Amino acid sequence: MxxxxxxxxxxxxxxxxxxxxxxxxxxxxxxxxxxxxxxxxxxxxxxxxxxxxxxxxxxxxxxxxxxxxxxxxxxxxxxxxxxxxxxxxxxxxxxxxxxxxxxxxxxxxxxxxxxxxxxxxxxxxxxxxxxxxxxxxxxxxxxxxxxxxxxxxxxxxxxxxxxxxxGKKRTNPRRGAAMVEDREAEELERMEILFKKHEMGEIPRVDWLDQLVFRGFEKRGLQTTKSSIKAIQRQQAARNNASSLAKDGDRERDGDRKAxxxxxxxxxxxxxxxxxxxxxxxxVVFADHEYPPPPISSLQHLSASQSNIVLKPPPEVQFGPGINGLDDADESYGGRLIRVYDPEVGARDNPAESKHRRLIRSRHRNGILDKDLKPNAKGRDELNLIMSYSPTHILSSEDKDLIWRFRYHLTGNKKALTKFVKSVNWQDQAESKQAVQVLGKWTDIDVDDALELLGPTFDNSSVRAFAVERLRKADDNELLLYLLQLVQGLKYEHISLQPGHEVAQDSSLARFLISRAVNSFILGNYFYWYVMVECDDKSQDQGQDTRVIYEKVAYDFMMELVKRPDGKETRKTLLRQAEWIKTLSSISGEIKESNDSIAKRTERVKHFLADPRNELVTIEPPLPLPLDPSVEIIGVVPEDTIVFKSSLHPIKVSFKTTSERKYSILFKTGDDLRQDQLVIQIITLMDNLLLKENLDLKLSPYKILATGTSAGLSQFVPSMSFQGIANKFRSNPALAYLKQNNPDSRGPLGLRKETLDTFVRSCAGYCVITYILGVGDRHLDNLLLAPDGHFFHADFGYILGRDPKPFAPAMKLSKEMVDCMGGSSSEHYRQFKQYCFLAYSALRKNSNLILNLFSLMVDANIPDIKLEPDKAVLKVKDRFHLELSEEDSIRHLESVMDDNLNALVPVVIDKLHEFVQAFRT
CATH class of the missing domain: 2.60.40.150 (C2 domain)
Known part of the structure; x- marks a missing residue:
């Protein structure tokens, strides 16, 4: 062809x-x-x-x-x-x-x-x-x-x-005149087709010959028109009633309408x-728009809290002329119908496969021999491969059938439970009942698997209760690491919205969290504020039903506190914290909206804090700080107050504590700190995971607490940005800064050995963690260095690979950091790379835990997760490169570090950012 x-x-x-x-x-x-x-x-x-x-x-x-x-x-x-x-x-x-x-x-x-x-x-x-x-x-x-x-x-x-x-008319050969006229019309139609091809360039142009043809065709067309007019006149003259021409004219017009x-x-x-x-x-050939199939995640079985959403009724279809519905009296099923796209078809089970699954599993549902079934060598290899899948992997029907067949054999494998739960058809009552019985025989599972079972894809109450039983074995310190995600897991519980129903009766997770929160003030403090933020979220993404759930949880928590011996005092303390936050919010809001200079704003805040009527100069009894309840504050230090120049004008406030030390915080209104709070929580968790591997990278994540959707607290750590250090010291600024604070002529590079070791380790930890989390918008202003050598990042407004600057590096490893280690060929830089490799390998071993924590946050209204909630977990998974071996993954990380170190784009970005900031000031 x-x-x-x-x-x-x-x-x-x-x-x-x-x-x-x-x-x-x-x-x-x-x-x-x-x-x-x-x-x-x-x-x-x-x-x-x-x-x-x-x-x-x-x-x-x-x-x-x-x-x-x-x-x-x-x-x-x-x-x-x-x-x-x-x-x-x-x-x-x-x-x-x-x-x-x-x-x-x-x-x-x-x-x-x-x-x-x-x-x-x-x-x-x-x-x-x-x-x-x-x-x-x-x-x-x-x-x-x-x-x-x-x-x-x-x-x-x-x-x-x-x-x-x-269409072409068939002529009657008996009527000679009509046949001649039809032939003439066919000839004119043929010529029209040829003229059109000539016009489109399909027939070559010959000017002198074209003019002859055009004139001849024009004469022929005029002659045909005159002949047709004479024919019409002859037909009118031949009418029987020649005297009523006007009536015939009307009938001719009416005849068209009647016909x-x-x-x-x-x-x-x-x-x-x-x-x-x-x-x-x-x-141009017609091609209809083809709708892509919906993502599977959007069609999972809804939890009870989500299923309360009232669906809109289907739109009414009004049939126009020429379109017949099935209910039309004059039409049968041969009439035309309207086809409507159904997005659920993309994820609906194949009936043939469902029937096959029922037949296969019916043999292994109640059979006595099922408990003695053991896989052969090939079956063991297949099962081991399935057990190694990440939480985001979708099991095939063959995988599910294999797991179900050897379910009793797998009860001793703690990593097999989540795969078994995914292989069960929970809509089948008989199969669901037996699956719950098998759950009772399963060995203890790890925390990461328990968190996966509390995610949005698991709706069965027995499965979620099994996961909660595993969490009961965790102590308060471990539970605090996952508390933010567990509070989000309440959205997927079967909690009734009817008034008078206690959430403890409906939800095993809510009952567990409330019981642990009332027995530990630190847990109760964070639990209270996490729940209050969800109650404060009135955005469309949250929904009224979800707010009602958290309001019921908060009410039941307070009621359970009152039942405890010291619960009334704890409740009063939490209410005092809320009043304290409200007082700070009022002055912060006024300062943000004010048009005064920074000096006047600072004096205004100092005067407000020093006013005894605001009850901040002396706080009696001591108040546990919501940001860190282990610290109790007894009064404010007004003279240490600072108002910063940024657009939201955060306020630095210092408080005296019961330990006779000062504790400084940053209070900010007008900004949602939940994304920063999540990142700091993940960094704290990763630090604990690395410490379990005997790898101390000197991480010092500062504390952040969102007290609402537009307000929050963060710990103020005395430090200096790399940009400020570079403005103060010209040559090797980071090293000069550390020498100024930790000089030692006998130490490496003129520093105390402990200070340089702290710097190298903390740089390695934050480089790997920010790479895994995809932290963006990195520049010298949000890279901070403490006088004792602790390096850390601030401002996590962009995560999961998002970055406002084009061609941003995957890992922020600036020249100033490497120069402080003695250069890329120094022994300290080689040690830095070794720490990076060890940290990356250790975190890859715990990738399931980190991925499950992010899966619990997909509906948390976090800005960068909310953009693509179905891809958020996959973006973190891609940074782990689980498809590579440990050796290949380390090579990949090394290539990322080398590319970033030798790239020109990060240097240009830092310089442009420096110019922009200088222009703003």
Whole structure:
């Protein structure tokens, strides 16, 4: 076959347009006697002059319904011929057109008395309907001759009564004159096709020969027109009642209408409307928009809290002309139907596969021999491979069947439980019942697997209760590491929204968290504030039902506190914390909205804090700090207050503690700190995981607590940014800064050995962690260095690979950091790389725990997770490169570090950021 180049209509983002060229053709004038019987006919412009003023409207129809409003030609006065030669653009693109689209073109006449089908003073001169796609589904292009149906308005129905293109007529050989006329019409039609090919460049141009053909064709067309007019006049003269020509004229017009009402096709007149459609370099073939299947995560079984959402009723479908519904009395199932896209089809089970699964599992459901089944060598290898899958891996039907078959054998494997739960068809009551029985025989599982079972994809209450039983064995310190995610897990519990129902009766997780929170003040402190933030979230993403759930949890928590011996005092303490936060929020909001200078704002805050009426100078009894309840504050230190220059103007406030030390915090309003809070929590968890591997990287994650959706606290750590250090010291600024604070002439690089070791270790830890979390927008202003050598990051507004700057590096390893270690060829830098490799390997071993924590946060309204919640966990998983061996993953990490160290883009980004900040100040 010869190659055929074409374009698809769905990629043609160009508006539909048409050029109205001219109207050709004539008709015999009405006799004067017709005007005596019907004087209103004399008011119609076309009856007064063969070149009267007309205008044209064009409208796109599809499915027997209009798609656009009509577009009309401008006014034009005609003298010798009706010629508009005007392009009309319709408000719809070719890419959105259905296959049955057509142009309804109506030529309008004018009459002050109106008439049949009149719209104001306009009455239809004639109409025609032109399909936009031909029988081969190709878009029409170039010039088109459209048959005009006199006194008819164009209809755009699928079974149009005014088709622009007529089918070939069969001639009767007995009628010689008619046969001659049909042959003449066929010859003219053949010539029109050839003219169109000539115009499109398919026939080579020969100027002198083309002119001869054009003149000959024009004469032949005029002669054919005159012959058709004489034929019409002869037919009128041959009528039986020659005296009532006016009535015959009316009957001729009414006959078209009656024939149309009877369902027969009205005959076209000898008028033709010449139009032109856009030409394209290649044929345009119709292609419908193909909807992608929905993600599987969006069609998982909803938990009880999510299933309370009231679904909207299906839209009402109104059938237009030419479309029949099943309920129509006149139509049977042969009528046309509307096809509606159903997104659930993309994730619905295959009936054949479901039947196969039931048959296979019926043999292994209640069989006595199932408990003794053991896999052979090949089966063990397959099961071991399945057990190594990450939590995001989707099991195939074969994997599920294999797990179900050897379920009793796998009860001794703690890593197999989550895979077993995924292989169960929980909609099958018999299978679900036996699966719960098998759960009771399973060995103890790890915390990471228990957290996975509390995620959004597991809805069975028995499964979630099994996971909670595992969490009961965790101590308070370990539970605190996952508390933020466990509070989010309450969204997926079966908690009734009816008033009077206690959440402890509905949810094993809620009952567990409340019981542990009332027995530990530190746990209760964080639990209270985590829940309060969810109650404060009134965004559309949260939903009223979810807020009601957390309000019930908070109420039950307070009621359970009162039942404890010291619970009333604990409750008063939490309420005092809330009042303390409210007091700080009031002054922070005033300062943020103020137009004063920084100095005046600082003095205003100091005066506010020193005012005894605000009860901050002396706090009696001591108040546990919400940010760190192990610290009790007894009063504020107004003279240490600082208001920063940033857009939100955070306030640094220092407090005296019961240990006679100062504790400084940053209080900020107008910013959602939940994303920073999550990152700090993950860094704290990773630090604990590394310490369990005997790898101390001197991480010092500062504390952050969101007290609302637009307010929060963060710990103030005395430090200096790399940008500030670079402005103070010109040569090797980081090393000079550490030498100033920790000099030792006998130590490496003139530093105390402990200080340099702390710097190297903390740099390695934060480089690996920020790489895994995809922390973006890294520059010298949010890289901080403490005087004792602790390096850390701040400002986590961009995570999971997002970055406002193009070509940002995957890992932030600046030249200043490497120079402080003695350069890329020094022994300290090699030690730094070794720490990075050890940390990366240790965290890869705990990747399931980290991925499960992120899966519990997909509905937490975290900005960078909310953008693509179904991809958030996968973005973290990609940074672990679990498909690689440990050796290959270390090589990959080394290549990332080397590429970043030798790249020019990070240096340019830092310089640009420095210039921008200097310009702002």
């Amino acid at each position: 010869e190659p055929f180049s074409f374009a698809s209509s769905d990629s043609l983002n160009h508006p539909v347009s048409i050029r109205i060229i001219n109207l050709e053709g004539e008709e015999a004038p009405l006799p004067f006697s017709a005007f005596f019987d019907h004087p209103e006919l004399e008011q119609i412009g076309s009856n007064q002059s063969p070149h009267s003023d007309l205008y044209v409207t064009v409208q796109v129809w599809a499915g027997s319904k209009p798609l656009t409003v009509p577009v009309q030609t401008a006014y034009k006065s005609f003298r010798s011929e009706r010629k508009w030669n005007e392009w009309l653009t319709l408000p719809v693109n070719y890419s959105t057109l259905p296959q049955n689209s057509r142009l309804a073109i109506t030529v309008w006449d004018l009459s002050p008395t109106g008439g049949e089908g009149a719209q104001g003073h306009a009455i239809p001169f004639g109409g025609t309907s032109l399909p936009l796609f031909d029988n081969d589904n190709q878009l029409h292009k170039g010039r088109q001759k459209c048959h005009i149906y006199r006194h008819k308005q164009a209809d755009g129905n699928d079974d149009s009564k005014t088709p622009a293109i007529l 149309g009402d009877a369902g027969s096709l009205p005959m076209p007149s000898n008028f033709l409307l010449n139009v032109e459609l856009p030409r394209f370099d290649f044929p």
